Amino acid sequence: MSQPPNRSLKKEVKSKPSAKRWLIACDILAMLLLLTMLLRLVLGQATGNAGQWLAFPVILLLVCRFIISQKASKAGESSETPSPLEVEHLRTRVAEQQQTIEEISDRTRLLLENIGVGILITDSLGTIRFIGLQAARLTGYSRSELADRSLESLFKNGTPTFSDLVTRNFPARLICQGKNGEEIWVDLWLAQVMLEKKLCYVVSMCDASEAVKAVQRRQELIAQITHELRSPLTAIYASLSILTRKDKMKPEDEANILTVCSRNAQSMKLTIDEILDYSKLEAGKLVVELNPVNLQEIVYQATESVRSLAESKTLSLKVEIEPLVVLADSRRIIQVLTNLLSNAIKHSPRNKSLTVAALTKGDRVEVSVADQGAGVSDDDKKKLFSSFAQGDDAKAIPESSSGLGLAFCKEIVNLHKGEIWIDDAPGGGAMFVFSLRKA
Numbered sequence: 001m002s003q004p005p006n007r008s009l010k011k012e013v014k015s016k017p018s019a020k021r022w023l024i025a026c027d028i029l030a031m032l033l034l035l036t037m038l039l040r041l042v043l044g045q046a047t048g049n050a051g052q053w054l055a056f057p058v059i060l061l062l063v064c065r066f067i068i069s070q071k072a073s074k075a076g077e078s079s080e081t082p083s084p085l086e087v088e089h090l091r092t093r094v095a096e097q098q099q100t101i102e103e104i105s106d107r108t109r110l111l112l113e114n115i116g117v118g119i120l121i122t123d124s125l126g127t128i129r130f131i132g133l134q135a136a137r138l139t140g141y142s143r144s145e146l147a148d149r150s151l152e153s154l155f156k157n158g159t160p161t162f163s164d165l166v167t168r169n170f171p172a173r174l175i176c177q178g179k180n181g182e183e184i185w186v187d188l189w190l191a192q193v194m195l196e197k198k199l200c201y202v203v204s205m206c207d208a209s210e211a212v213k214a215v216q217r218r219q220e221l222i223a224q225i226t227h228e229l230r231s232p233l234t235a236i237y238a239s240l241s242i243l244t245r246k247d248k249m250k251p252e253d254e255a256n257i258l259t260v261c262s263r264n265a266q267s268m269k270l271t272i273d274e275i276l277d278y279s280k281l282e283a284g285k286l287v288v289e290l291n292p293v294n295l296q297e298i299v300y301q302a303t304e305s306v307r308s309l310a311e312s313k314t315l316s317l318k319v320e321i322e323p324l325v326v327l328a329d330s331r332r333i334i335q336v337l338t339n340l341l342s343n344a345i346k347h348s349p350r351n352k353s354l355t356v357a358a359l360t361k362g363d364r365v366e367v368s369v370a371d372q373g374a375g376v377s378d379d380d381k382k383k384l385f386s387s388f389a390q391g392d393d394a395k396a397i398p399e400s401s402s403g404l405g406l407a408f409c410k411e412i413v414n415l416h417k418g419e420i421w422i423d424d425a426p427g428g429g430a431m432f433v434f435s436l437r438k439a
Contacts, residue, residue, distance in 0.1 A: 026065040033057050118186075118205040123198070126151045126162030138186070138207060140179035151203060156183060165190055166201070173208055185212045228271050232264030263308050270342060277335065278408045288329035288415045292439035295324040295365065299356055302337035306345060313350050317341075320357040325439040326365050332412050333436070337369070339405040340432045344371035347430070355425075360438070364418075368433040370425035381422045385410040409434070 112119050118135030122128050127150055131143045139146070139154060152162045156175040160168065168190070176184040189204040239257045242249075280286040303317050310317055337356070344354050352372040359366045376384065385406050413420045413434045420434035 022068045023065055026061050026068070029057075030061040030065070033061070116206070120146075120151065120203040120205070121195070122151050122162075122201045122203060124200065126165075126201070129200070135205060138184065138205060139176060140182075145179070166192075173212075176205070185209050187211075225271065225275065229268055232267045235264045236261045259308070263312060266305075266308065270338070273335075274339070274405055274408060278411075281408065281411045286411075286415075288332050288412070290327045290329060290416065292325050293328050293330045293333075295326050295328075295358060295367070295436075296321050298328070298330050298333050299337060299358075299367075302334050302341060303356060305334075305338050306341045309342065309345050310354065313345060313348065315345060315348055315350070316353040318353055318355045320355060321367075322358065324358060324360065324365055326436040327439050328416060328436050333416075336409045336412050336434065337367070339409050340369040343405055344369055344373070344430070344432075347371060347373045349373065361435075363438050364435045365438055366433055366435050368423075368431050370429060370431040372425070372427065372429040375424060375428060376422055376430045384422065385420065406432075 112130075113133040115132070116134065118138045119130070119132035120128050120135050121130035127148060128146055129148075131146045136143050136146060150162065151165070152158050152160070154176055156177050160172075160174070165172075165188075170189045171187045172189075173185060173187055176186045178184050185208040186205045187208045191202045191204075193200050193202055239261045243254065243257055277286065299319055299321055303319060307317065341354065341356070348354065348371045354372075355368075355370045357368050357370070359368070409432075410420050413436075416436055418435040418437070420432070423431045423433055425431040
């Protein structure tokens with residue numbers, strides 16, 4: 001708490017207005033007396049004795065004014081010297097203000113260093129003068145390594161230059177060159193500020209690598225979907241063209257052509273359903289209704305929906321499931337099994353077999369779909385359940401899926417409070433396994 005000034009200081013402060021009033025009063029009286037003398041002289045009424053009597057009060061007033069002004073000046077000089085109590089009070093106030101400034105400075109620095117965006121401050125020439133913690137982490141450099149470097153040296157091939165950055169529209173997506181030579185996509189903002197009466201620039205950077213990957217994945221998805229829809233559509237168009245000729249064609253040939261059309265139309269429907277369902281899932285609009293259901297019936301419906309695809313590659317479907325009741329949304333689990341079976345069919349060589357089995361483990365049932373294909377590498381096992389992901393051999397398979405199916409399966413199984421993973425199938429190939437709760 002601040003200390004009040006002492007009483008003597010209050011008295012001295014009060015004496016200043018009273019002395020000033022006395023001086024004004026003396027000036028007014030002296031002016032009145034001089035004006036009276038002037039009027040008497042003008043009117044010729046002044047006599048020698050009368051003029052002397054009027055002069056005495058004027059002289060007296062001037063003397064009084066002089067004395068009062070001298071006392072007031074001494075009082076003012078004494079009041080200009082602060083008392084020890086005032087000095088201590090001022091020191092306390094200065095210390096409090098200094099502490100407040102230091103606290104604000106510490107909070108600002110803490111904010112700049114720990115904010116989720118990388119912060120750099122440069123001078124008017126683009127030389128880095130301040131480095132935030134996130135900016136150092138993003139680039140891989142230490143703060144000492146970034147200090148006094150030019151901003152443009154952080155970007156690939158030194159482009160854009162600092163002058164280009166100043167005139168650029170923001171945000172700008174650029175390639176930052178990391179310490180170890182890696183290329184890092186960043187979204188960058190630049191703002192002009194005045195610090196300590198000097199022109200400076202505040203640079204904000206955030207990692208845009210995931211955003212760039214998402215754009216690339218979507219572009220790949222468009223290309224893959226175009227291929228997947230165009231291939232069966234071309235087959236359907238060619239089959240229907242043959243039917244319209246009505247040349248010498250046996251009834252069994254017509255039936256085969258219609259079967260090809262049906263199979264390709266089914267493939268197109270599965271692709272479109274994958275995209276629509278996954279879009280709903282990402283938007284949080286897809287829900288599951290868990291009820292006790294017969295697992296055998298679900299597996300039967302799923303295998304029947306892909307039987308024509310399996311027969312087109314002369315693949316046999318084996319089902320090894322006992323009567324089991326699980327808590328599930330039957331429609332969604334049929335979709336999961338259909339996706340897994342379609343994926344297994346597409347990656348299996350001809351004249352092989354697919355096996356669907358179930359195994360009880362405690363309060364869980366593990367459902368597996370195994371093929372006799374080339375299997376899945378350890379690297380692919382880690383990424384196959386992400387959106388738009390495919391194995392290394394996907395590009396070599398003309399009918400490989402868009403990569404949404406497995407990501408969709410994972411999200412649906414998660415909604416059932418289960419898990420999904422990939423194992424190596426006995427005897428070679430891949431085995432996709434997911435778990436459900438027993439009813």
